[in-house]
Amino acid sequence: MPAQVSVILPVHDAEPWLDECLRSVLQQDFQGSMELSVFNDASKDKSMTIIEKWKAKLEGSGILVVIGGHNCPSPRGVGYSKNQAIAQSSGSYLCFLDSDDVMMPQRIRLQHEAAVRHPTSIIGCQVRREPPNSTERYTRWINQLAPDQLLTQVFTSHGPTVVMPTWFCSRAWFSHVGPFDEGGRGVPEDLLFFYDHLRRGGGVVRVDQSLLLYRFRPGSATQAILESTIWTHRVCFLEERxxxxxxxxxxxxxxxxxxxxxxxxxxxxxxxxxxxxxxxxxxxxxxxxxxxxxxxxxxxxxxxxxxxxxxxxxxxxxxxxxxxxxxxxxxxxxxxxxxxxxxxxx
The missing domain is CATH 3.40.50 (Rossmann fold)
Incomplete structure (x- = not known):
């Protein structure tokens, strides 16, 4: 039987953070059925050893773990990894999680409740940034936008008005909009998906509780995207919309x-x-x-x-x-x- 919620977890060389990330999956207070869908994007560290260790713990608590991946010399990118993790999963709802982030225990329960009420929306949440003083203006913007501004401020340099590692949506709606762009490093796959979501009339809803510890890492894939690339997409979307x-x-x-x-x-x-x-x-x-x-x-x-x-x-x-x-x-x-x-x- 398909799970109610699939946690979508792309992994690439995430050894330093995976224990904390996977523990937060185990600690969810959601009472429905859950699965964790992991896709390993050519990790060279001990990420897979950690995942296999947690597989037994999670499945012992009733959370099915599905593991896919590849061992090519180079990673295929975040968009490809998320698409693969979704394709191998079964849940009616998708909860996106980055391998260096940590969910609060109530995250899936509260976002699932919101997604049931808003079936054609991306559901986000407020975040707690780690380190606490990093990207202060951005963090305030993430957490303090008014409900109508989640749609009016979609053109700014900050990107999607609910940050991607907090996304939660129905599989049916994802399939209607997606998949993610698989261009690899340097492609803003979350921004492009967000724009397509809005083009199709999708809504944006934020659960106003801090449900994710959102880690700032200067070397992350997000930092590899050129500002000029994002600028070009933003200008085109501003003209279009x-x-x-x-x-x-x-x-x-x-x-x-x-x-x-x-x-x-x-x-x-x-x-x-x-x-x-x-x-x-x-x-x-x-x-x-x-x-x-x-x-x-x-x-x-x-x-x-x-x-x-x-x-x-x-x-x-x-x-x-x-x-x-x-x-x-x-x-x-x-x-x-x-x-x-x-x-x-x-």
């Missing part, structure tokens, strides 16, 4: 990030930019921005205005939580609605 519906818009930030966005837009989207806006008087006094590398003749001269003189909708290219609250106060003073009158991009 928002800008094509707007007759015109203003870029909030006449500095480097705002100009970079302008230059990255397609020709059609660039024509919709009616102004840049800013608070910096030096930038405003310049009067306009001209994209010198543009092939258009005559070259567009885009006005630079004070934000109070500009008109919405805005694409905000100022980073959140970095201006001592000034950006957020300025936005509130205009009485705008996020998602309709402005979108955050940086």
């Amino acid at each position: 928002a800008l094509r519906h707007w007759a015109s818009f203003t870029i909030w930030n006449a500095g480097r990030q705002g100009r970079r966005l302008y230059r990255s837009l397609s020709k059609g989207a660039r024509r919709k930019v009616v102004a840049f806006c800013d608070v910096d008087e030096k930038k405003i006094k310049k009067g306009f921005y001209c994209y010198e590398e543009s092939q258009e003749r005559p070259k567009s001269r885009v006005p630079i205005l004070h934000f109070r003189a500009a008109r919405p909708p805005f694409v905000i290219c100022v980073k959140l939580d970095l201006t001592g609250g000034a950006l957020e106060d300025n936005l509130r003073s205009l009485h705008l609605q996020e998602g309709r009158d402005f979108l955050h991009f940086s």
